[in-house]
Amino acid sequence: xxxxxIITFGEYNTELNSLEVNYxxxxxxxxxxFNITGATLTGAYGGVAExxxxxISNSETTWLGLSFSGVTLPNGNNNLTNIYFIPYEDxxxxxxxxxxxxxxxxxxxxxxxxxxxTAGCMDENASxxxxxxxxxxxSCEYLGCIYEQAYNFxxxxxxxxxxxxxxxxxxxxxxEVDILDIVLLVNQILEEQEN
Numbered sequence: 001x002x003x004x005x006i007i008t009f010g011e012y013n014t015e016l017n018s019l020e021v022n023y024x025x026x027x028x029x030x031x032x033x034f035n036i037t038g039a040t041l042t043g044a045y046g047g048v049a050e051x052x053x054x055x056i057s058n059s060e061t062t063w064l065g066l067s068f069s070g071v072t073l074p075n076g077n078n079n080l081t082n083i084y085f086i087p088y089e090d091x092x093x094x095x096x097x098x099x100x101x102x103x104x105x106x107x108x109x110x111x112x113x114x115x116x117x118t119a120g121c122m123d124e125n126a127s128x129x130x131x132x133x134x135x136x137x138x139s140c141e142y143l144g145c146i147y148e149q150a151y152n153f154x155x156x157x158x159x160x161x162x163x164x165x166x167x168x169x170x171x172x173x174x175x176e177v178d179i180l181d182i183v184l185l186v187n188q189i190l191e192e193q194e195n
Contacts, residue, residue, distance in 0.1 A: 003027045005099050007034060008112025009092075010079060012134060014122075018082045019115060021047070021063070021094070025107060029073040031066035031100040032080065038089035038114070047081035048073050056081065072102040087117045087135040125156075151175060 003026045010020030023029070032049070040060045049056055049065045052073055056065045063083065073080070085092065093114040099107040119137040120130030126140035144157030150164035169177035172184055 003101060003105075003107045004110070005029075005107045006110040006112060007032075007080070007094055007097050007099070009094070009115045012115065013082070014131075014134070016082075016084065017086075017122075017134075018045070018084050019092070020082050021080045022078065023080050023099070024077045025073075025075050025099065027075050027107065028102045029075075029099055029107070030070075030102040030104060032073075032098070033062065033064045034097040035062050035095045036083065036085065036092060037061075037095055038092040038117075039085035039087040041083055041085055043084040044081045045084075047079040049081045058083075066100075070102075089117075090119075091116050 005023060005025035007021065007023045010022040012019050021034070023032075041058045041063065042060075044056055044058050044063055052067065052071045054065045054067050054071065054073075056063070058064065063081065065081065091114040094111050097109045097111055099109045101107050115134075117135045118130070118133050119135045119139075120133030121128045121140035122133045122136040123129060123140045125142070127143045128139065128141045142154070142156050142158050143161040144154030144159075145152045145164035146157050146160045147153060147164050147166075150166050152163060152165050167175065167177060169181055172180055174180070
């Protein structure tokens with residue numbers, strides 16, 4: 001009789017742009033390898049693989065973990081690892097899974113559903129922020145005052161939202177029009193007349 005296992009995606013972490021990779025196995029795991037399609041792997045962290053001090057390695061497409069001292073991962077339901085990724089397709093899938101039992105025998109492994117990505121603006125400061133986005137598509141828009149002469153000029157704004165505050169009589173830049181500005185204006189006029 002062959003041992004059974006399943007490997008699936010779990011929760012998506014929007015702050016870290018990472019996905020849980022979970023497993024259920026009837027027996028302890030001595031090593032694991034899987035590929036990811038639809039995204040570039042940029043790293044991995046956590047899970048029982050890290051807790052067990054497994055040696056973890058990943059390329060842009062493949063995750064690999066094992067112990068050179070024979071430490072196995074527990075059977076049952078567990079979070080194997082969490083992967084950082086940059087999606088390039090609408091769905092991210094796990095493929096070509098190899099799970100080895102503690103003695104090195106292959107564990108027959110099923111693969112769960114793909115993770116569907118949602119493209120959109122992921123910057124909470126943008127006017128078109130999409131809290132459901134799982135892939136930043138470069139569409140973020142920033143509203144604000146775009147005129148450098150205004151007191152509330154917003155360096156990051158791309159589109160004017162009508163909020164600009166101008167005070168053309170404030171010659172000394174202290175945000176008030178008062179006698180100091182009038183004296184400056186008179187002195188400028190007198191200097192121009194002398195020249």
